[in-house]
Amino acid sequence: MEILIIDATKDKLKCFLYKDDKVEKKFEGELNNVFLSLDNIFDVFGNVRFIGINKGPGSFTSTRASLAYVKGYSLARKTPIVAISSFDVLKEMGKPEIVSAGRGNIFIKNGSKSSESRSNVKGYEIIHDEEFIPIELDYNIFFKIIKRKIKSREFDDPLYVLPLYIKTL
Secondary structure, eight states: OEEEEEEOSSSEEEEEEEETTEEEEEEEEESTTHHHHHHHHHHHHOOOSEEEEEOOSSOHHHHHHHHHHHHHHHHHHTOOEEEEOHHHHHHHHTOOOEEEEETTEEEEETTSOOTTOSEEETTEEEEEOTTOOOOOOOHHHHHHHHHHHHHTTOOBOTTTOOOOOOOOO
16 A cells, blocks of 8 residues: 655655555655645655645645645545644644644644633644744654554545644634
């Protein structure tokens, strides 16, 4: 089973091609042109059977751009996609569900920390924490979540997958 994992939510575009539960190919590149980078990845990695993508939260522009590209690819090639959030991976890692929001702010899943809340939108809080050090996602766990969803046929409809970004009211 070939699964391409794509994450453009942080400072770099990261892609991993898994075959038979092992990373066969890996790509890490700049986010300055996500579309061009993804074009190159699909040229190098070839046709893939399934795509797993990080839908956020994270970099607003690159998350939206990578999702748009994958949605178009999925529709054109009829390749099933599974979109999960960074919070899903952190939870499975047993880590606090906390993700950098830039400018000294962090996204926190409700219940992880509460007293410093600045806003509460859709089950997430944005708090200010200048000393926050982001936790690196474990892409093997990302792969395991995607694989589990593929096995149970929990695919996302490309027409309705939305990036997970939080905005204050």
